[in-house]
Amino acid sequence: MIDFSGKLVLAPLAGVSDSNYRLICRRLGADITWSEMVSADGLVYCWEKNRFLLDFSDGERPLGIQLFGSEPGVMGRAAANVARLAPDFIDINFGCPVKKVVRRNGGSSLLRTPELIGRITEAVVKSSGEVPVTAKIRSGWSERELNYAQVGRILVEAGARAVCIHPRTRVQAFSGKSNWEHIAHLADELPVPVIGSGDIFEPEDAVRMFAQTGCAAVMIGRGIMGNPWLFKRTRCVLDGNPDPGAPAERERLALALEHARLTVAQRGERHGVVFMRKHFASYTKGLAGGAALRRRLFEAVSLAQVENLFESYLDQAESARGESDTAITAAGCPVDTAAGVTDTTKSDN
Numbered sequence: 001m002i003d004f005s006g007k008l009v010l011a012p013l014a015g016v017s018d019s020n021y022r023l024i025c026r027r028l029g030a031d032i033t034w035s036e037m038v039s040a041d042g043l044v045y046c047w048e049k050n051r052f053l054l055d056f057s058d059g060e061r062p063l064g065i066q067l068f069g070s071e072p073g074v075m076g077r078a079a080a081n082v083a084r085l086a087p088d089f090i091d092i093n094f095g096c097p098v099k100k101v102v103r104r105n106g107g108s109s110l111l112r113t114p115e116l117i118g119r120i121t122e123a124v125v126k127s128s129g130e131v132p133v134t135a136k137i138r139s140g141w142s143e144r145e146l147n148y149a150q151v152g153r154i155l156v157e158a159g160a161r162a163v164c165i166h167p168r169t170r171v172q173a174f175s176g177k178s179n180w181e182h183i184a185h186l187a188d189e190l191p192v193p194v195i196g197s198g199d200i201f202e203p204e205d206a207v208r209m210f211a212q213t214g215c216a217a218v219m220i221g222r223g224i225m226g227n228p229w230l231f232k233r234t235r236c237v238l239d240g241n242p243d244p245g246a247p248a249e250r251e252r253l254a255l256a257l258e259h260a261r262l263t264v265a266q267r268g269e270r271h272g273v274v275f276m277r278k279h280f281a282s283y284t285k286g287l288a289g290g291a292a293l294r295r296r297l298f299e300a301v302s303l304a305q306v307e308n309l310f311e312s313y314l315d316q317a318e319s320a321r322g323e324s325d326t327a328i329t330a331a332g333c334p335v336d337t338a339a340g341v342t343d344t345t346k347s348d349n
């Protein structure tokens, strides 16, 4: 079993944490990566069509492949197929709040039938052979049905080797704050590593989660979307070093372009560029003039267009900065002496 202790983990993010993004996050400091959830039904009934969802390369390891489904038999068969690909672990999704999944009694819906969670986990463990099995849960269905501790015990009895908790209820979805006390409680309660998930947006959040909950590992989700540098920054701070901060726009856009190239190589030019829109939205979030850039990126259908848009954005941003520096100087303010430029306005006086 991989060692979760002190690790920073890329969250499973449907539509986001595909093979390319996992590779990027691993390079930028994620210690462990997690696949998007994959439907067990899809794998069992349409293997050829869905096989690509399981593609990964060694650079993404240690990697967990996450399955969702509601039938122990189907989950077992899907796990046997996945185990043949030898991921580092197979994870079961008992937390997804999305209607489409819940309606078919998958994800968080199963929190209402802990006995079925036990049977699904046993079936997956039995079919996975040497590949360890983990599970990801929420705190419960609703505030009145908080059963994460009971579910955690059932999972361990059924053979789960680690449990990840996103401590919100299904009813909460993503509203409010995640309740880290549930992580602490579960970490105290279970004899296996507990991974904490929820509301990590800055390095200090991860430092606090480790300290306040005693979790083995911290998982980061929304905070790394368009911002995979958060892993490296967080590791720096955890190691007692200063936070190097977010990268400048040139570096951000260079990574967005690299990400787009990988995606185009995998999905073809037009589909790849269109698929990248959500990532472009994340990479350009907070940039000055980002909204106008996004509007044009959302119309692009080729890599060359994307590259040109980035180049002209950077040129304009740099010349705007140049102009504003000149304006400041012309207005008689001191030039930035910290950058080693002589303050000529003083000797003029």
Ligand SMILES: Cc1cc2nc3c(=O)[nH]c(=O)nc-3n(C[C@H](O)[C@H](O)[C@H](O)COP(=O)(O)O)c2cc1C
Binding pocket: 011, 012, 013, 014, 015, 016, 035, 036, 037, 066, 093, 095, 096, 136, 166, 197, 198, 199, 200, 219, 220, 221, 222, 223
């Ligand atoms: C776009 C998106 C997709 C997600 N997909 C999955 C998924 O496939 N499987 C899963 O277990 N959790 C999924 N989650 C939940 C995250 O893994 C994580 O637990 C949650 O976002 C809380 O962490 P955060 O506050 O760091 O984002 C998803 C969340 C988001 C925002």
